[in-house]
Amino acid sequence: MKLENTEQEVTSVASDLPENYNELKNAANRTANWRERLDAVKQLGQWKSQQSVDILTRRLHTDPVFQVQEAAYEQLKAWGEDVEKPVRSKYDVVKGIQKILLRVKKSLPREHSYEAFKEKLKKMRIDVYDTYEGDKGADFDTWLEETWKKL
Incomplete structure (x- = not known):
């Protein structure tokens, strides 16, 4: 029981999906607008659910823009997910x-x-x-x- 209260205090986010979940999901995957992806990551970060965790994990591991990776990492870490801090690539962000x-x-x-x-x-x-x-x-x-x- 005590553990549940602690988890609720730490997360302090809603556990359902936002009404605009599909829009946020699309924005998080929009390849030609890193600002929209960053905003979507931040908004999804207010709604802890398996769907949000999956999207943020994908952004953490695949987004070419370090700021988006970092925002996803910070939120996942705040939720207690076992994730590694992203490292800025030394190589070209876009191949070729x-x-x-x-x-x-x-x-x-x-x-x-x-x-x-x-x-x-x-x-x-x-x-x-x-x-x-x-x-x-x-x-x-x-x-x-x-x-x-x-x-």
């Missing part, structure tokens, strides 16, 4: 990123600007743009421009 960026650059006129390159990347590969924007945070523009110059 140099080839993808080179393809975008080659699709533009020879003397294009960095801004034109950035916009073309956003149009051609929003998933890649969004993933790196989330992963790099405030350093995204600097990273992208430096990478563009080296291509």
Whole structure:
């Protein structure tokens, strides 16, 4: 009995699913919007259920954006789940990123600007743009421009 009270105090979250569960589930799996995935992880974190645990565990292990992984980890840990803290990858977040960026650059006129390159990347590969924007945070523009110059 005492253990149950302690668990209730620690979790302090609802144990049912939210009314917008299907929307949150879809948002958590949306590949082209890391902000929506992060928001969905945070909202699902208020509703402890096996479905929420499953979604957060998937985000922890498969999300390309470290912030989303970290948010999922923090919530799962708060719920008492046996999870390992995510480690920021030292490798490219998207496999073959140099080839993808080179393809975008080659699709533009020879003397294009960095801004034109950035916009073309956003149009051609929003998933890649969004993933790196989330992963790099405030350093995204600097990273992208430096990478563009080296291509």
